[in-house]
Amino acid sequence: MSSQPRRSRLRRGLLSALVAASVAVPVAGAAGPAAVPSPAPTVHGPLPAAAPRALAERYAATRADIGAAERAAAGHGDRKRAAALHAMADPARGFLSFDGRDGGRSVEVFGDLSHAERIAVLVPGAGIGVDHYWRLRNGARALRGELGERSAVVAWLGYETPATVSPAALTSGRADEAAPELRHFIAELRRLRPAARTSLVCHSYGSVVCARAAHGLRIADIVLYGSPGTGYKDAAALHTPATVWAGRGGDDWIADVPHAELQLPFADIGFGTDPVSPGFGAEIFAAGDGGHSDYLKPGSVPLRSIARIVAGTARSAEPSGERHA
Incomplete structure (x- = not known):
């Protein structure tokens, strides 16, 4: 018997196991973080300018919204949420927006946005909300540190991310x-900041979000890492003038x-073509031997690679057949 049918059965079996495991997750457990009450934000509308004064005013106003959410969480008896919000309300931090409802959404700036010549917008994957925001923050700080002066990293938690193991993490609904x-x-x-070199840096399920947003997007790069797929056959199907990059660590689960799509009556499961495969057509960057959460670790190979892409100094690397098989 050839190896191809065996691989096909294995892929179908793994996909079925993922679906079964996701459906088995208790709904109440997934709803927990969203159940903590939070007032509606008072900060609305676009930022009028990226000048230092305008940014300082926006940061102060958003800090007040975070403080109101902290008080609501404390009144609800959720000490973990209140502690996370207290850290986010630190006067040294700068949030362009914040909404504590439904698990939390926020946009935080690392670096001086008003003078940045290179901007990376970091889009997280599943399992990130207010309670686990520190994961996104750590990665954003590491990337900003690698990029250095005249750069800014924006941690964009602008959507309700799916739980890591859940039906929503296997479909494009949240990404849409x-x-x-x-x-x-x-x-x-x-x-x-029209003159700044802007890139999207997209982790895991965040790569599905970026792919859905990519059509006609006039930015320098779209970086997909730890990606389950995008829901598109190849990079050309994203219809963007941006250079599309992909990388995966050697120990990433x-x-x-x-990398298949399963059409069911209620949803399409899976995201199709592997972004690091030759058929997808992305530029491949060196991603080291780390795991799914290791891409933005200080001093790591993928962190340096991603920083070079954002800076516009990267070169494509040939993927290892063993690593990306």
């Missing part, structure tokens, strides 16, 4: 909802996720 918001934010950022 998030894409218009991401497109709108990129348009505002381009209006504020996402390599074992079947």
